[in-house]
Amino acid sequence: MRQIIMDTETTGIDPKDGHRIVEIGAVEMVNRRFTGRTYHQYINPERHIDAEVVAIHGIDDEKVANEPVFAQIADEFWAFIEGAELVIHNAPFDVGFMDHEFGRLNKQRSGAPLGPVREHCRVLDTLTMARELHPGQRNSLDALCKRYDIDNGHRVLHGALLDSEILADVYLAMTGGQTALTLDAATSSEEQQADSSNEGLSVQRLTLTPGQLRVIRPSAQEHAAHQAKCQAHKLNWFEERDHNA
Template sequence: MRQVIMDTETTGIDPKDGHRIVEIGAVEMINRRFTGRTYHQYINPERHIDAEVVAIHGIDNEKVANEPVFAQIADEFWAFIEGAELVIHNAPFDVGFIDHELGLLNKTRGGAPLGPVRQHCRVLDTLTMARAMHPGQRNSLDALCKRYDIDNGHRVLHGALLDSEILADVYLAMTGGQTALTLDAETSSEEQEDNSTSEGLSVQRLALTPGQLRVIRPTDEERAAHQAKCQAHQLNWFKESSNDA
């Protein structure tokens, strides 16, 4: 299975307010192995970048003034992601911005329109996955790095390619199996009391090979409800990410 783990940085939090993408980063995996292929591009958003988001990702107007606009990189970017399963943390945010950019272009490739993303790619939201696995806990990318003991000490500011690489490690840790603490079924209760050490207690790792992990897809109604909730809480999420940086 081909997966593309990706992230974007933007001029603000809502494309409906005219905000645009300023950076895209992505890494490719096939059958849970990195291929070495990456995609990274800064983009001139053709508008002002809000100061509060510059403080988060460090990309100001001067930095992207001479970068290509989205229309100039759309074909190359689309060729990289088309047909893959996209793994994104808070996917409605990034997919919403990509669909907005593609909508502004109204461009086709091979006779077919570019986008919407979900018509050409499967999308896996690791934020939704993390909230299901760790309810009531912080599930920002930094929080997950800490929970899964993944080094992100080199992450000072948010950056699309760096965040994609970190997310790939988090995703592999989240889906690579789990540790189960179980009592030996054949050990009697008396033996369990007498052998409170490892004799009656074992740690087993449940190994999963590619294709074994069951993925339950949401219904259209569940997806719509989730997206509406994400949009309502987008600003709070963005502020949380800033605090975690």
């Protein structure tokens, strides 16, 4: 399955008020493995970016003054996401902005219009997923990083590509794959039962390439002890079989 984990930064909260996308970041996974393909683009929103929004993502008018407008990047971006499952934190926000941008263009690709996004892509909202896994708790991206022990110390400002990479780690942790999971020892049986909510998971992303994994071979003494234990188990199995015959 092809998935695109993505995020956008915008000039404000609601596209109905004339707000636009200023940055798109996305990473590709196929069958839950990172392919190395990413999409990242700053966009000139053709309008002023308010100071309170700049304080969140650090993107001001000057930074995007010479960037392409959305119409210039729409085809390339659409080709990257079309047909994939989009994994987004608070998906209605990002999808709403994407639909607004594509709708303004009234463009077509291979005879079909670009958008609405949900007619061409599956959409998975990790915020909804997190609320189901951790009801009554904070489920912002920062909160989930803390809960799953994912390093986001380099995340000073919001940034679409950085947030996408972090969200990819969070998504894999929440769905239990392609990460190294170490279950902390519970201090009581009640805590062990509560572990089903994943609160006790410590997550570390694996970045080893083939050939880097270190193999530690047993010593002669360890090998002899292992063989003796295997032989003992084999004898016990024959004794039980003969007794039950």
